[in-house]
Amino acid sequence: MKFSDLWHTQAVPELWITGLAALAALILVGYGPAWRIARNVVTIAHEGGHALVALVFGRKLDGIRLHSDTSGVTVSRGRPDGAGMVFTALAGYTAPSVLGLLFAWLLGIGRITLMLWFALLLLAGMLVMIRNVFGVVSVVTTGAVVFAVSWFGSAAIQGAFAAFGAAFLLLAGIRPVIELQRLRARRQAPSSDADQLAHLTGVPGAVWVGVFGLVALASLGLGGWLLLPPEWTITLTG
Template sequence: METTFGDVWQEVLTTQAEPEQWIVIAAAALALAAVLFNPVWRVGRNVVTIAHEGGHALVALLSGRQLTGIRLHSDTSGVTVSRGRPSGIGMILTVFAGYVSSSIIGLLGILVLMTDHITALLWLSLVVLAAMLLMIRNIYGVISVVGTGAIVFAVSWFTPTEVQAAFAYLFIWFLLFAGVRPVFELQRQRVRQPSPHSDADQLARLTGLPGTLWVMVFALVNIAVTGLGVWLLLIA
C-alpha cells in the first residue's frame, strides 16, 4: 500500500501512549551511564557538540548576527562563525548559549514528551538537524550530523511506537544529563591548558567578569535545568 504525505503527516502529529514508568526510569539510568562511562561518552559527546554549536548558531541568528558556518571536529570540539558586532548583548548571548544548549534542549524535549507527541519530537529533531546541515562546513561535521539524523530517522520510520518511545526518552535524558559534564571538562582544560578562545574566556573579555565565574554560571544553569527535568518526569 502506497504511503502518502498526508499519511506521514498524520502519523507524525498523532499522540502515542506514554510508556510505562519503568521504561522512563531505565532510559534515564542508561543515559546517565552513557555520560559517566568514558568509552560511550567519547562517542555520545558528538551529539552534545551538535547541540552546543547549534545553540551558538540559533542565538546568533536570533540576535541579528549573520551565520557563516559551523565546523564539527573528531575531537568533539566545534566552531560556529558569525558576523556582526564583536561586542554587546547579542555577542554575549551567542557565546553563552553553547554550554547550556544541551540541557535546555533536553528540558524542551521533556516538555514535548509530556504531551505524548513522541514521533513528532523525533521528526522535529530531524528538521533541526537538516537545517543545521546546511551550515556545516567540513566533512566530519557532515558525517556527524547525517549519522545522527540517520539513527533518528531509522527509529522513527522503521520501529514500533514502543521502541520509538524508549529511544526518545533515552535521547532526551542523554541531552539533559550531558550538559553538565562538559562544563567540568571545560574548567579542567582551562587549568591545564589555558586558552583565550574558550567560551568562558571569551565571555570574560566581553563582560569583564572572570572566566571561572562564567564556568560556575554554566554549571548552575545546567544543574538547575537537569533537576527540573528529573522532577517533571519522575516526581511531578
C-alpha cells in the same frame, strides 16, 4: 508512520522504561570510551546553539565545523560586542541542557513523534551550514538514527528512544562544563566560551562556568521531574 501522526499524542513511557533509558544515558555519559563517541552529539547541540542564537540576533552565519576530537567551531559575523555576541557565546554550553529540557517536556505531554521530527528539523537546518566532511558525516549519521526510529519504530520504541535522548542531553549537559573548568584550571582553554564572555562583559570566566553549571543542574532537575509519568507527578505534588 504518517505525517498526520506528528500531531497525535502518544502514551508516555512507563516509569521502568524511562528509568532504564536514563540509566543507559548515565552509563554513556560516565563511561569514558563511550563518552568519547557520544560527545559528538553534545558538540552538535553545542554548536547548533551558537548558530541558532547568532541568527536570532541578526548575525550572519558563515559556517559550522565539527571535528573528530569532539571540538567544534561556529563562525558568525556582526558586531564584535553587545547582547547578540554575549548570548551567542552563552548559548553553546547551555544548549544541550535546554534542548534536553524541551525534549523532556514534549515527551511528558505525549508529543513523542513531534519531538523526534523537531530534532530532525534542527539537524537539517544545521547540516546546511556544516563546512567540513566529518561534520557532515556526524550530523547525517545522527539524523539517520533519529529518522529510522521515528519512521519505522513502533510507539514503544519511539517512546523509549525519546526518553533516552532527553535523559542523555540532560545528563550530558553537565560533563562538558566540568571538563571546561578543568581545562581552564590548567590554562589549557584560553579562548573558551567562558573566557570570551569574560572579555565581553568584564565578569570573570569562572562565574560564567558557574552559570553554565547552574543551567545544566536546573535543567536536569526540572527535566527529570517532567520525565516522570503523570501519576507519579500527581503523587509527588499532592
